[in-house]
Amino acid sequence: VASSAPDSQQFEERNTQKYSLELSFLYKCPPSLEKNYFKTIVASVICVFFYVVVGELVSALCCHPEYKLLSVSTIPQMPSSSVPYSSFSWTGLLKHLRQMLISNTKMEEGIDWHVRPPPASGWIRSFAGSSFNTSLANLLILRGKDVYCAETGQGPATIYTPWLPPAEAFSAWKSPIPFNKYEKSATLVSNSQALLGPLEDIVRKAWNMFASRAYIHQYDTFGISEDNFLDSFTALEQVVSSYRELKS
DSSP states (O other), rough: OOOOOOHHHHHHHHHHHHHHHHHHHHHHHOHHHHHHHHHHHHHHHHHHHHHHHHHHHHHHHSSSEEEEEOOOEEEEOOGGGGGGGGOEEEEEEHHHHHHHHTOOOOSGOEEEEEEEEEEEETTTTTTTTTTTTTEEEEEEEEEEEEEEGGOOOOOGGGOTTTOOOOOHHHHEEESSOBBBTBBBEEOOOOOEEGGHHHHHHHHHHHHHHHHHEEEEEHHHHHHHOHHHHHHHHHHHHHHHHHHGGGGO
16 A cells, blocks of 8 residues: 655654754754853853942042052941841941941941041141041942931041042942841941051061061072062052051
């Protein structure tokens, strides 16, 4: 018995399946190539993201080439077991973080509430006896619930150097995404005199070691001469001097 010839519809379906298989074979990337391509795309996106973020960060905080030291303070900080039993308000967090900046306090528990910036009327006259932390620029980052309702004022104008307008010295970033399981958290990235003390200690100790010629012979072995040390000391002392005169 002769078999019947396939009709036009069956022929078209077979051709469609055939072409689909051929196209899928031709355009399907090998697993290794597809994986490398994905990694390249992800790396490119990350690079662009960090380029944009770091660019904004540098433009907001390091507006002068003499001032490149940044410090970071974040609150709250507590054991993870205590987080479910704690509540925070933006007013309280910002009040503590602002006083940590003014008094140059590293931890929230050791805040010195007696340190106050001078009033605007006695700004210049009180510089000689003041002990507050002068800022060049600050970036406030708020993350968490009701973040867009937080009042983020720039604070007293007298905490900033007089030669830079406070409106240009303060920036605020906000995100409703919580950080580290905290309902609300605040981070302050500051270009201020906060690192002046530690830097002065480092320079002093380095000078003492250099004067006693400690390990100098080991550096000489690898081509680092005493002139290289002197150049480094000069650069660091210039940074220290710039931050000391931040108020003038």
